[in-house]
Amino acid sequence: xxxxxxxxxxxxxxxxxxxxxxxxxxxxxxxxxxxxxxxxxxxxxxxxxxxxxxxxxxxxxxxxxxxxxxxxxxxxxxxxxxxxxxxxxxxxxxxxxxxxxxxxxxxxxxxxxxxxxxxxxxxxxxxxxxxxxxxxxxxxxxxxxxxxxxxxxxxxxxxxxxxxxxxxxxxxxxxxxxxxxxxxxxxxxxxxxxxxxxxxxxxxxxxxxxxxxxxxxxxxxxxxxxxxxxxxxxxxxxxxxxxxxxxxxxxxxxxxxxxxxxxxxxxxxxxxxxxxxxxxxxxxxxxxxxxxxxxxxxxxxxxxxxxxx
Amino acid sequence: xxxxxxxxxxxxxxxxxxxxxxxxxxxxxxxxxxxxxxxxxxxxxxxxxxxxxxxxxxxxxxxxxxxxxxxxxxxxxxxxxxxxxxxxxxxxxxxxxxxxxxxxxxxxxxxxxxxxxxxxxxxxxxxxxxxxxxxxxxxxxxxxxxxxxxxxxxxxxxxxxxxxxxxxxxxxxxxxxxxxxxxxxxxxxxxxxxxxxxxxxxxxxxxxxxxxxxxxxxxxxxxxxxxxxxxxxxxxxxxxxxxxxxxxxxxxxxxxxxxxxxxxxxxx
Numbered sequence: 001x002x003x004x005x006x007x008x009x010x011x012x013x014x015x016x017x018x019x020x021x022x023x024x025x026x027x028x029x030x031x032x033x034x035x036x037x038x039x040x041x042x043x044x045x046x047x048x049x050x051x052x053x054x055x056x057x058x059x060x061x062x063x064x065x066x067x068x069x070x071x072x073x074x075x076x077x078x079x080x081x082x083x084x085x086x087x088x089x090x091x092x093x094x095x096x097x098x099x100x101x102x103x104x105x106x107x108x109x110x111x112x113x114x115x116x117x118x119x120x121x122x123x124x125x126x127x128x129x130x131x132x133x134x135x136x137x138x139x140x141x142x143x144x145x146x147x148x149x150x151x152x153x154x155x156x157x158x159x160x161x162x163x164x165x166x167x168x169x170x171x172x173x174x175x176x177x178x179x180x181x182x183x184x185x186x187x188x189x190x191x192x193x194x195x196x197x198x199x200x201x202x203x204x205x206x207x208x209x210x211x212x213x214x215x216x217x218x219x220x221x222x223x224x225x226x227x228x229x230x231x232x233x234x235x236x237x238x239x240x241x242x243x244x245x246x247x248x249x250x251x252x253x254x255x256x257x258x259x260x261x262x263x264x265x266x267x268x269x270x271x272x273x274x275x276x277x278x279x280x281x282x283x284x285x286x287x288x289x290x291x292x293x294x295x296x297x298x299x300x301x302x303x304x305x306x307x308x309x
Numbered sequence: 310x311x312x313x314x315x316x317x318x319x320x321x322x323x324x325x326x327x328x329x330x331x332x333x334x335x336x337x338x339x340x341x342x343x344x345x346x347x348x349x350x351x352x353x354x355x356x357x358x359x360x361x362x363x364x365x366x367x368x369x370x371x372x373x374x375x376x377x378x379x380x381x382x383x384x385x386x387x388x389x390x391x392x393x394x395x396x397x398x399x400x401x402x403x404x405x406x407x408x409x410x411x412x413x414x415x416x417x418x419x420x421x422x423x424x425x426x427x428x429x430x431x432x433x434x435x436x437x438x439x440x441x442x443x444x445x446x447x448x449x450x451x452x453x454x455x456x457x458x459x460x461x462x463x464x465x466x467x468x469x470x471x472x473x474x475x476x477x478x479x480x481x482x483x484x485x486x487x488x489x490x491x492x493x494x495x496x497x498x499x500x501x502x503x504x505x506x507x508x509x510x511x512x513x514x515x516x517x518x519x520x521x522x523x524x525x526x527x528x529x530x531x532x533x534x535x536x537x538x539x540x541x542x543x544x545x546x547x548x549x550x551x552x553x554x555x556x557x558x559x560x561x562x563x564x565x566x567x568x569x570x571x572x573x574x575x576x577x
Contacts, residue, residue: 065410066363067443068333072473099444100331100477140476143330143445143484148415151446176332176443177362178412202545203337207363210410217412232502232513239506243538245545268513275472275515 050190053159055166056092058192058304060223061185065196065211066204067176070228072102073274074197074264074296075173079129080281081290081297082169089168092123093131096185097175098154099144101135108277112136113162120163127282132162148180155184176207178214186218193223193307195261195300200227200248208249212256223303224259225249226296229266259303262296265289317382318426318459320433321355323574325493326452326464330481331474332443334467335498337365338544339534339563340440343465345551346567348395352435355386358399359422359452360442361411367401371547377402383428398429415447422448426455436574443477445484453488462574463491465531469499470518482526493573494531495523496566502536503558531569534562 053059062075072095079091095103104110107129113121113136123130134154138144146154164170175181185191194215198208208225215222227249232241243266253260264270267289273280281290318324327340337360344354358366367373370389377398378385386396400411400421431437442448453461464485468478478495485492497519502511513536523530534540537559543550554560 066333068331068469068474099446100480102473102476105473105476141479141483143480143487145445145450145484145487147419147447147450151415178410179362179418180414180446183412183414201541203365203368204333206365206368210363213410214412217410232511234504234507234509235511236509237504237507239504241502241505241538243502243536244541266513268511271471271514 050187052190053164053170055164056170057168059170059172059189060300060304061172061174061191061194061220063174063182063194063196063211063215064176064198064204064208065178065214066198066207069197069199069204069208070264071176071197072097072106072173073270073279074195074226074228074293075171076103076106076274076279077281077290077293078195078297078300079169079171080127080279081293082171082301083128084281084285085294085297085301090166091129092164092167092170093129094158094162094170094172095131095133095135096155096158096172096181098134098146098151098181099175101133103131103133103173104135105277106274106279107131109136116163118163120161122163127279130164130167132158134158151180152184155181156188159185159188178210182214183218186215186220191220192304193221193300195223195226196258197226197228198249198252199229200242200245202245202248204244205248205252209252209256212258221307222256222258223300223307224261225253225256226261226264228264230263232266235268259299261299261303262292264292264296317428317430318437318456321431321437321459322434323436323462324439324456324459325436325462325570325574326439326441326490327467328441328449328464328481328485329443329467329478330445330484331468331477334469334474335534336443336467337369337440338540339465339467339496339498340438341366341369341544342540342550342563343567343570344395344438345549346563347436347571349551350567350571352571353394353433355396355431355434355437356398357425357429357437357439358397358401359425359448360440361400361413361418361421361448362442364399364401366397366440367399369544369547370395370397372397372402375402380430382430384430386429386431393432396431396434398425418447419451422451423455426452445481449484453490461490463493465493465570466495466528467498468495468519468522470497470512470515472515472518474514475518475522478522479526482522482528492526492528493570494529495519496531497533499536500533505538529569529573531566532562534566535559
C-alpha cells in the first residue's frame with residue numbers, strides 16, 4: 001500500500017496487484033484530545049442541566065425494566081417503610097409513570113393539585129407522604145398518548161414545578177422500560193441511588209438486568225435488588241408455591257455484584273390493601289409483609305450511607 | 310416504496326395487536342400462547358415484537374440468537390420450525406449482546422418500528438400478532454401509523470383482575486377508541502391460583518376485574534387464564550406449553566380464546 005500526503009489528508013492506495021480499494025484516512029492537525037472535548041461539549045448542548053430539586057435531600061428511584069413486577073407497590077410501601085422505621089424522616093413520592101400512573105390508586109388520592117403562591121403544584125398528601133402523579137392531572141380514563149419529547153417536558157414539570165417543601169427522601173416510581181422517562185430523570189436531577197425490583201422469573205430478570213445496566217451507563221448507583229412475589233403460601237393448607245420461580249433475583253444480585261435488599265412474598269393482603277388504597281405497611285403494620293417492606297427500607301438507608309461516603 | 314410496503318404485508322390476512330397499558334400482565338405470554346395455539350390449529354402465524362426495551366418473545370420461544378438474513382424485500386423473519394408456520398421478528402435478534410440495554414429515545418424507536426413493519430418479508434401469513442410494550446407512547450403510535458397502509462383487524466387487551474391494572478387498561482381502551490382500533494376482546498390473565506396441593510383457589514390478583522371492565526366498556530370478554538406455575542415454567546424454559554400440558558385448564562382457556570379470536574377475524 002502506498003501512502004500519499006495531500007493537503008493534510010492521508011490516502012492509502014491499492015497495491016500493485018490492481019485491486020482498487022481506496023481507504024481515506026482524515027488526519028486533522030488539531031490535537032485529538034481537544035477534538036474529543038469539543039465533541040463532548042457539542043453533544044452536551046441541548047441536554048438538560050442536572051440540578052437538584054430544592055429542599056429534597058436524597059432521591060431514590062424504584063425501577064425495573066420489566067413491567068408489572070411491583071415497582072409502584074414497592075415504591076409506596078418503601079416510602080411508608082422509611083417513615084415507619086424513623087418517624088423523624090420526611091418522605092415524598094413522585095409517580096414518574098406517565099402512561100400508567102398507579103400511585104393515586106395505591107395511596108387513595110384523587111383530585112387536581114392546587115397551586116402555591118409561586119405557581120408550583122402542591123402535592124397531595126396521604127398517610128403523611130406528599131405525592132405527585134400525572135394521574136392527578138388527567139382524567140381517569142384518558143390515555144396519555146405522548147411521544148418522547150412531550151414526555152421529557154412532562155417529567156420536567158413533575159420535577160421542577162412541584163412545591164415539595166423539605167424532604168429527607170423523595171421516592172420516585174419509574175415506569176417500565178429503559179427509554180425517555182428514565183433518561184429524562186437521570187439527566188435532570190442527581191439521584192442518590194436506584195432500587196431495582198424484579199420477580200424471580202428469568203423473563204423479568206433479563207429486563208431487570210438491562211435496567212441495572214442502564215443505570216450504570218448513566219452513572220446512577222444501584223442500591224440493590226428487591227425480589228418481589230417471591231413465594232405464595234396457600235391460605236388453606238399453607239403449602240408454599242414458587243409461582244414465578246425461586247431465588248432468581250437473589251442469584252442475579254450476586255452475578256451483578258449488587259446488594260440483595262430483601263424478599264417480598266406474594267401475599268393476597270398486599271394486593272387487597274393496594275386495591276383499597278391502604279398500603280400494607282400502614283394498614284397491617286404487624287404483618288410479615290409489612291415487616292418485609294420495612295427490612296427493605298432499612299437496607300436501603302444503609303446502602304445510601306455506604307454509597308454517599 | 311409503496312409497492313414494497315404492500316408486498317411485505319400484502320399476503321398477511323389478519324393483523325392483531327396485543328395491548329395492555331399496564332406492564333407485566335402477560336401480553337408477551339398471551340401472544341406466544343395464542344400464536345402456538347393458532348399454529349397447532351394449522352394456521353400460519355407471525356409475531357412482531359415491538360417491545361424494544363424488553364423483548365421477551367425470543368426467550369419464550371427458545372429462539373436463542375439466530376442471525377437475521379436479508380432478502381430482496383428486506384429482513385427475513387426468523388422461523389421457529391422448518392415448516393415455517395411460526396415467524397418472528399424482534400429487536401432481540403439484532404442486538405450484539407443479549408443483555409444489552411436499549412436506552413433509546415422516541416424518534417429512534419419510531420424509526421426502527423417503521424422498519425419492522427414495512428421491511429420484514431413476512432410472506433404468506435394467516436395472522437400477524439404484534440406484541441407491544443406497556444404504555445401509550447412512541448412504539449404504539451409508530452406501529453399504528455405504519456400499519457395505516459395495511460388493515461389492522463383489531464386489538465386484544467390483556468389485563469390482570471386487580472384495580473391497578475384495570476385502571477391502566479381503561480386508558481388503553483380509550484386509546485383504541487380514539488385511534489379507531491377495533492377491540493377484539495379483553496383477556497383476564499392471572500385470574501385465580503389453584504394450589505397444587507389442596508386445590509383451593511386463591512384470587513391472588515383478585516378476580517373478575519377483566520370481565521367487569523369488558524362490561525363497563527361494552528367490549529367482548531374473551532376469557533380468563535388462570536395463574537399457572539406450569540405455564541410460567543414453560544415460558545421460562547421456552548417450551549411449548551400447548552404441547553406439554555394439553556389437559557390443563559390453562560390450555561383449554563387459551564384454546565377457547567384463540568378459537569373466539571379466529572371466529573371474530575373470519576367473520577370480517
